[in-house]
Amino acid sequence: MTARRNGLKTIDITLIGMFVALMAIGANITTIFPFMVVGGVPITLQTFFCILAGALLGSRLGAIAMSVYLLVGLVGAPVFAQFKGGFATVVSPTFGFLLSFILVAYVTGLIIEKNGSKASYVIATLIGTAINYVVGTNLMFMAYKMWAAAPEGFTYSMAWGWMMVPLPKDIILAVCAGLIAPRINIARKKTMGHQTKHAS
Numbered sequence: 001m002t003a004r005r006n007g008l009k010t011i012d013i014t015l016i017g018m019f020v021a022l023m024a025i026g027a028n029i030t031t032i033f034p035f036m037v038v039g040g041v042p043i044t045l046q047t048f049f050c051i052l053a054g055a056l057l058g059s060r061l062g063a064i065a066m067s068v069y070l071l072v073g074l075v076g077a078p079v080f081a082q083f084k085g086g087f088a089t090v091v092s093p094t095f096g097f098l099l100s101f102i103l104v105a106y107v108t109g110l111i112i113e114k115n116g117s118k119a120s121y122v123i124a125t126l127i128g129t130a131i132n133y134v135v136g137t138n139l140m141f142m143a144y145k146m147w148a149a150a151p152e153g154f155t156y157s158m159a160w161g162w163m164m165v166p167l168p169k170d171i172i173l174a175v176c177a178g179l180i181a182p183r184i185n186i187a188r189k190k191t192m193g194h195q196t197k198h199a200s
Helices: 010-027 044-072 087-091 095-114 118-146 157-162 167-199
Strands: none
Touching: 010 044, 010 087, 044 087, 044 095, 044 167, 087 095, 095 167, 118 157, 118 167
C-alpha cells in the first residue's frame, strides 16, 4: 500500500514536493535578472507555478502544496523571492502575495473541478491571477501604511501602478497555464490508466 485511506498517496507527496521546488525556482528568477524588481516587488514566476499547481493537482493538493511552500519559507529556508526566508517575512509588505497563493491554488483547482472544460482552465487561471493581485496588492498597501517604511508620497494608486508592470506577463502566463494544463492532465490520466491496466 502506498497510501492510507484518508492520507496522501506517494505520488501526491511527490507532486507537492515538485511544486514547492518550482515555486522556489520561480521566486528567485530575479537573481538572474536583478532589474526585475519594481517598487520593492520582485517580478517572479511564482503566480504561474501557483495557478499551475491548482490546475494540475486540484484544489486540495494545490492548496496543500502552497501551504507547504509557505511553511518551508517561514521556518527559514531561502525559498522566497531574493532567497529570503524566516518568520520575519510575515511583516514584509509583499507577504500578502505569498499568503494569497494558498487561496489562488485552491480556487483555480476548484473552478476546474466544478466544470472541467478546456475553457474553464483559462478562466480559472485568470481568476487565480486576479485573486493574487487583489489580495497581495491590498495587503501590501496596508503594510506600507501601518508598519512598513512607505516610499515618499505613497498612495493606493501608486501601489497598483507598481503592479501594472508585471501584470501583462502574468496574464500571458495565466493563459499559457490554462492552455497547457488540460493537455498535461489528459496525458497524465492516460499514463496512469496504462500503468493500472498493466499492473492488473
